[in-house]
Amino acid sequence: MSSQEATKDQPATYPIMYQGMPYTSIVEALENQLGGRPEHGSRNAFIFSMACNLRYLCNDDPQWIASLLPNYGEEQGRWMSSIRSACERKQTMAMPEIVKRALKVAQQENRCDGDGEGEDAPPQMPKKLPKLIELLTSQTPEIYRAAVAHAVFPPLATHLWRTRFPYIDNVEHEATLMCVLMAGTGAGKSCVSDPIKHIMADIRERDRENLEREKAWKEEVGRKGANKDKAKRPENLVIQEIDADMTNPAFVMRTAEAQEHFLYTSLNEIDQFDALKGQGKQQFRIMCLAFDPGNTYGQTRVGMQSVTERVTVRFNWNASTTILKGQQYFRNVLTDGPISRINFCTIPEREIGAEMPVYGTYDDHFDEQLKPYIENLCRANGLVECKEAIALAQQLKEENADTARMTQSRVYENLSFRANVIAYLKACVLYVANGCKWEKEIVDFVRWSEQYDLWCKMRFFATAIEQAETEGERSSKRGPRNLLQLLPNQFTMHEAEALRLQQGLDRKGTYNMLRQWVHREYVTSVTVDSLTVYEKLKFRNYEK
Numbered sequence: 001m002s003s004q005e006a007t008k009d010q011p012a013t014y015p016i017m018y019q020g021m022p023y024t025s026i027v028e029a030l031e032n033q034l035g036g037r038p039e040h041g042s043r044n045a046f047i048f049s050m051a052c053n054l055r056y057l058c059n060d061d062p063q064w065i066a067s068l069l070p071n072y073g074e075e076q077g078r079w080m081s082s083i084r085s086a087c088e089r090k091q092t093m094a095m096p097e098i099v100k101r102a103l104k105v106a107q108q109e110n111r112c113d114g115d116g117e118g119e120d121a122p123p124q125m126p127k128k129l130p131k132l133i134e135l136l137t138s139q140t141p142e143i144y145r146a147a148v149a150h151a152v153f154p155p156l157a158t159h160l161w162r163t164r165f166p167y168i169d170n171v172e173h174e175a176t177l178m179c180v181l182m183a184g185t186g187a188g189k190s191c192v193s194d195p196i197k198h199i200m201a202d203i204r205e206r207d208r209e210n211l212e213r214e215k216a217w218k219e220e221v222g223r224k225g226a227n228k229d230k231a232k233r234p235e236n237l238v239i240q241e242i243d244a245d246m247t248n249p250a251f252v253m254r255t256a257e258a259q260e261h262f263l264y265t266s267l268n269e270i271d272q273f274d275a276l277k278g279q280g281k282q283q284f285r286i287m288c289l290a291f292d293p294g295n296t297y298g299q300t301r302v303g304m305q306s307v308t309e310r311v312t313v314r315f316n317w318n319a320s321t322t323i324l325k326g327q328q329y330f331r332n333v334l335t336d337g338p339i340s341r342i343n344f345c346t347i348p349e350r351e352i353g354a355e356m357p358v359y360g361t362y363d364d365h366f367d368e369q370l371k372p373y374i375e376n377l378c379r380a381n382g383l384v385e386c387k388e389a390i391a392l393a394q395q396l397k398e399e400n401a402d403t404a405r406m407t408q409s410r411v412y413e414n415l416s417f418r419a420n421v422i423a424y425l426k427a428c429v430l431y432v433a434n435g436c437k438w439e440k441e442i443v444d445f446v447r448w449s450e451q452y453d454l455w456c457k458m459r460f461f462a463t464a465i466e467q468a469e470t471e472g473e474r475s476s477k478r479g480p481r482n483l484l485q486l487l488p489n490q491f492t493m494h495e496a497e498a499l500r501l502q503q504g505l506d507r508k509g510t511y512n513m514l515r516q517w518v519h520r521e522y523v524t525s526v527t528v529d530s531l532t533v534y535e536k537l538k539f540r541n542y543e544k
Helices: 023-033 038-054 063-068 076-090 097-113 131-136 144-153 153-157 189-199 202-222 250-258 270-276 282-291 323-329 364-379 387-407 412-431 443-476 491-503 510-519
Strands: 162-166 178-182 262-265 297-299 309-311 316-320 344-347 523-528 530-535
Touching: 023 038, 023 097, 038 063, 038 076, 038 097, 038 491, 063 076, 063 131, 097 510, 097 530, 131 144, 131 364, 131 412, 144 153, 144 178, 144 189, 144 344, 144 530, 153 178, 153 189, 153 262, 153 316, 153 364, 153 412, 162 412, 178 282, 178 323, 189 202, 189 364, 202 364, 250 262, 250 297, 250 309, 262 270, 270 282, 270 316, 270 323, 282 297, 282 316, 316 323, 323 443, 344 364, 344 443, 387 412, 412 443, 491 510, 491 523, 491 530, 510 523, 510 530
Parallel strands: 178 316, 178 344, 262 316
Antiparallel strands: 297 309, 523 530
16 A cells, blocks of 8 residues: 555645645655665664654644655555554654754755745735824835834834833833834835934924033033032933933933933944943843833942932834844844844845835824824823733734744744734834724734734844854753663664764764663663664653
């Protein structure tokens, strides 16, 4: 009976794709992970190992596995018997590393073979948008709308003052939103400038008045020289928008004087953040603290004129950069937290010779339409509970968990936790800006916004994060790994081979290793359906 005959009764039962990857590509990748197609004397053991791994992708269904797995020249009865034996074996909950690696290889090959569409394309923006986002993107060319739809949230949230939102874990968050636009050179990253300028107009006007007060005070102090009767620094000097090149002490001072308002800045290049680094890489610490509720930051100085303050960082910001510069900027803090706390967006690459995008006009009518939303944000105060936003956050969390389970991507799962908080805060900002009235369009928009953010993070940083985490694990290991402890209580020679390759050892030593283990009575060999299987003795209770 051939593998095709094994499933001829229900030929259409089994999918041909797994997470966008053909099962044929996964089988080929798994073959290579196990050392390539088997020689004559090891076919049965190889088939058993392949089936043991494929069962994680085929619901433990031997007929499904049989529809995918070649017989490698093995007699059909023994071939099917090995598949059934593999499916009857006790299965661990966690997907084996060898299967994860095969999926990763198949995914990379699938991307290389693709035409640029499908999995490689960003999630598509919903056609129907919340009214505020529809307004803010109304003068934006289509190619830039996704970037603008993300970039408007930090300046919008900067209008909120002493306003908190309870997340699904019962932790209260303020609208701490930061956005980095990463796109190619000449992509049009300045598309976000006009919407941000109009959102920030009222804050900039108040800042201008306070900057004039500060300037007058400085001039008066300068005229009096060492005179002891110098005027005190003006009170209520709330200046929210800070300069891109502000030093760390000035940042602390502005934060202390802001009376719990958010500070805000917009950076043309992400490396302008380096002005805040102080002693050490404080700019990355500030990025992390700006997201975290109840944080504390500051400095203590001896000098009478030095800034000595302990503050809670409230700092929303926008930044733009090219993709390569952005990757280089964060390369040393990939696993330290900034990336997961920041909302990322991009601009798709235009075709060569494409027509120049044409903007609309940001006129007085635009400002009049925007004004009620800004006033609603400025009026908000205290604890704001939006049951629809909380329900949406819970639903998105579960959707992210499903995606993580299906892809078995630890990086995706880790990034999704804070991405979900960011999406929830966006929903809350839209809710408050709309006069604390929920719009059904918020649901699809916020879901898209979170998926887009995660798509950018995975595209720009996932590989580097995986490598950094792997290198960190290697550097933390002390001494050699106990290979027997890493294997299940029953294992085949091919599983032992795969583990040796994973640990950087050669395949040739597998036979001698197993012979020694049998001689030392660490394991015993048993025959299961004409297949040699090794069973632990001395370390029977060791778990993988």
